[in-house]
Amino acid sequence: MAEYLEGYATKFELKKFVHFGCEVNRLSVLLPSTPDNCDRKTAASAVFVEDDRGVFVEEEEEEEEEEEEEVEKKNEIDDDDDDVDSWPRMVLEWTDRSGNDEISHRRIFDGVCVCNGHYSSPSIPRISGLDNFVGDVLHSIEYDDPAEYLNSTVLCIGGRASGMDIAREIGRMPDRTKRVYLSDSTCRAWEEFGNENNVMRAPRTLMIDDDGRTVHFANESNDIDDAGSCTVDDVDVIILCSGYDYSFPFVTDESNLELSSIPGERRVMPLYMQLWHARYPSLSFIGLPHSVVPFPLFEFQSDAVVSQWLRRTAGGRRGGGARSIVPLPPTSERMASAERDARSGGPVVAGSPSAGRVTDTHYLGSHQWDYCRRLSRMCGKYDDGTEDYISTNEALYERSKVEREGMVPGEKDTYRETRFRRLDEERSYDILYTEMK
Numbered sequence: 001m002a003e004y005l006e007g008y009a010t011k012f013e014l015k016k017f018v019h020f021g022c023e024v025n026r027l028s029v030l031l032p033s034t035p036d037n038c039d040r041k042t043a044a045s046a047v048f049v050e051d052d053r054g055v056f057v058e059e060e061e062e063e064e065e066e067e068e069e070e071v072e073k074k075n076e077i078d079d080d081d082d083d084v085d086s087w088p089r090m091v092l093e094w095t096d097r098s099g100n101d102e103i104s105h106r107r108i109f110d111g112v113c114v115c116n117g118h119y120s121s122p123s124i125p126r127i128s129g130l131d132n133f134v135g136d137v138l139h140s141i142e143y144d145d146p147a148e149y150l151n152s153t154v155l156c157i158g159g160r161a162s163g164m165d166i167a168r169e170i171g172r173m174p175d176r177t178k179r180v181y182l183s184d185s186t187c188r189a190w191e192e193f194g195n196e197n198n199v200m201r202a203p204r205t206l207m208i209d210d211d212g213r214t215v216h217f218a219n220e221s222n223d224i225d226d227a228g229s230c231t232v233d234d235v236d237v238i239i240l241c242s243g244y245d246y247s248f249p250f251v252t253d254e255s256n257l258e259l260s261s262i263p264g265e266r267r268v269m270p271l272y273m274q275l276w277h278a279r280y281p282s283l284s285f286i287g288l289p290h291s292v293v294p295f296p297l298f299e300f301q302s303d304a305v306v307s308q309w310l311r312r313t314a315g316g317r318r319g320g321g322a323r324s325i326v327p328l329p330p331t332s333e334r335m336a337s338a339e340r341d342a343r344s345g346g347p348v349v350a351g352s353p354s355a356g357r358v359t360d361t362h363y364l365g366s367h368q369w370d371y372c373r374r375l376s377r378m379c380g381k382y383d384d385g386t387e388d389y390i391s392t393n394e395a396l397y398e399r400s401k402v403e404r405e406g407m408v409p410g411e412k413d414t415y416r417e418t419r420f421r422r423l424d425e426e427r428s429y430d431i432l433y434t435e436m437k
């Protein structure tokens, strides 16, 4: 993965645009029609701009005036858009720790793409008694080396990608005699995994007794002990493989963005097409959908964001290519669509049935292909080549999915070793290597 990302950054000469060592602390909306706008150049909140040397300096008064003129000009250009104010500029505040001194910056941007990932803020399940558990409790984000658990009985709570991987890795350690429990709410019965050393599938973890030791599971009929009670009391370490929350610590109430991302919900709203802030599309979020092929999908999203910017700039709008870019619908329509997505759970793309849990709001799965097609059409770029690219991704995904179905501990996990060579033009792929090393 690291190699791929390095290669991508090198090919497209991206590193020169990245300000390493900088952390965004605050993102807020600058509404041209609100009085907050006038206030932004107080001593405590000076605006910084980059000078010819690439150094950030406090913005001069006349530049401020120029800026206001620019807003007016921009609004004139946008006169034929029905909702000029819905494309407000954004204020970004960040700290640069790349040098010896810590330097604070504040700057106004025409648009902001939030790409802060969603695998860094652990989602902690509510399990009664967890705080009193006598052993160690950690989240999968802290897991590193299976050797640390050689002599421990481990309970992994959550049986999807992280839980499966961790249970398998710990269970496979040579000379290991202790058990690994892999608990998941979709599991109805206790079950040993065929070939896997001591990995036992368990139903949903319910609670931990006051003794801090006895763990209760949802299933009433288990084979663990003769009494048939659904408990175990030999767990030394609990690893919470319960996923991650969307988190935007730099968005606060003062940001005035009306953005919601409540821990545990795994839902960000209001979003239009899982991408644009439905009210303020000058703010976009790349990479929120999950259960997708991430990087190709991110590229379609990025293209869509850029194309809307192109369309809105005077040159772009009058230039040839931008004519075919489909504008976003008006605010009311975007908000209604965002509301539907957020309330129905699960993907709502191009005529697909909307059903699912709130936590599946950003789940795309098999809907991702139509989602990519739709984004590409909005950019005015959808053609046979794009279709070949999407279809090939789909073919690879489906092929990989078949292999991943046997991914549970105890089954072969050959998909990791499979290598593909793309033959995009032919809507096909070659399997060059499928054997496990």
Ligand SMILES: Cc1cc2nc3c(=O)[nH]c(=O)nc-3n(C[C@H](O)[C@H](O)[C@H](O)COP(=O)(O)OP(=O)(O)OC[C@H]3O[C@@H](n4cnc5c(N)ncnc54)[C@H](O)[C@@H]3O)c2cc1C
Pocket (backbone or CB within 6 Å): 001, 022, 023, 024, 025, 115, 116, 117, 118, 119, 250, 286, 287, 293, 294, 295
């Ligand atoms: C265990 C695991 C295994 C995975 N394996 C694969 C795989 O094999 N193949 C695959 O395609 N995908 C895989 N994924 C998914 C993949 O890692 C993500 O989809 C991808 O990293 C998302 O990229 P991103 O740029 O959106 O976010 P990230 O890679 O998370 O990058 C976000 C960046 O934003 C920075 N950032 C965050 N907050 C701030 C802030 N306030 N100011 C400034 N910078 C900030 C972070 O430092 C980070 O550099 C895996 C994920 C996990 C957790």
